[in-house]
Amino acid sequence: MLLDRRGKKRENLRTVAEYKTLKVPKGLIFKAPLNIVKASLLDISISGCALESPYAIPPQVTISIRIDPLAFAIGTSERRNDPLEMTGRITSSVSKGREHYRLGVCFIRIKKKDAGLIKRFMRSKERRKFPRFSFSR
Numbered sequence: 001m002l003l004d005r006r007g008k009k010r011e012n013l014r015t016v017a018e019y020k021t022l023k024v025p026k027g028l029i030f031k032a033p034l035n036i037v038k039a040s041l042l043d044i045s046i047s048g049c050a051l052e053s054p055y056a057i058p059p060q061v062t063i064s065i066r067i068d069p070l071a072f073a074i075g076t077s078e079r080r081n082d083p084l085e086m087t088g089r090i091t092s093s094v095s096k097g098r099e100h101y102r103l104g105v106c107f108i109r110i111k112k113k114d115a116g117l118i119k120r121f122m123r124s125k126e127r128r129k130f131p132r133f134s135f136s137r
Helices: 070-076 112-125
Strands: 011-023 037-044 048-053 062-067 084-095 101-110
Touching: 011 048, 011 070, 011 112, 048 084, 062 101, 070 112, 084 112, 101 112
Parallel strands: none
Antiparallel strands: 011 037, 011 062, 037 048, 048 101, 062 084, 084 101
16 A cells, blocks of 8 residues: 655646756756656645656656646636746656656745645635534634
């Protein structure tokens, strides 16, 4: 059984994202793509996401990510034109077949307004609409 190492709950979200390699750690032999790469966003949380990429990118590589805000508008009923932008570190890279890799990304830097949009999107996906009752004070 695999352990779930995620810090926060993730929600499935199918949309297009773009990423670019920013920093490759010293001693890591890796030929980074030179241009912006389009990838499918598979899921997202406030702390990270999963991308389906045509490139295998090893863990510890830092990337910048841009996500189309239209997918978030459906759940949050917000209109926004500028993309969500964040910086993340690759935590896992798993081969899913020829030129298909699932990249686990942990966000390092995210704008406050982008984090707020993701939080509202996550809340809109919850089945429970009222807070849980608690006996503690």
